[in-house]
Amino acid sequence: MGTCMICELRRTAADVRGVGWTSQHGPDGAVSWICPTCTRAQLWQIEAGLPLDEIRPRATRHAA
Numbered sequence: 001m002g003t004c005m006i007c008e009l010r011r012t013a014a015d016v017r018g019v020g021w022t023s024q025h026g027p028d029g030a031v032s033w034i035c036p037t038c039t040r041a042q043l044w045q046i047e048a049g050l051p052l053d054e055i056r057p058r059a060t061r062h063a064a
């Protein structure tokens, strides 16, 4: 089910049904997830359309 790409919080079955997580689609089609806490923290950057690489470079270290 994945983990938060920013803080690596595990995404649980309950989270899958919830709406708090934000999905991000990378250029290679991979889907990354951001937990509600990080979504709130990074919301302005996400809405500004900034590449997530610039939000947290380490998040891409093991992409795919």
Ligand SMILES: [Zn+2]
Residues within 6 Å of the ligand: 004, 005, 006, 007, 008, 009, 034, 035, 036, 037, 038, 039
């Ligand atoms: Zn997080």
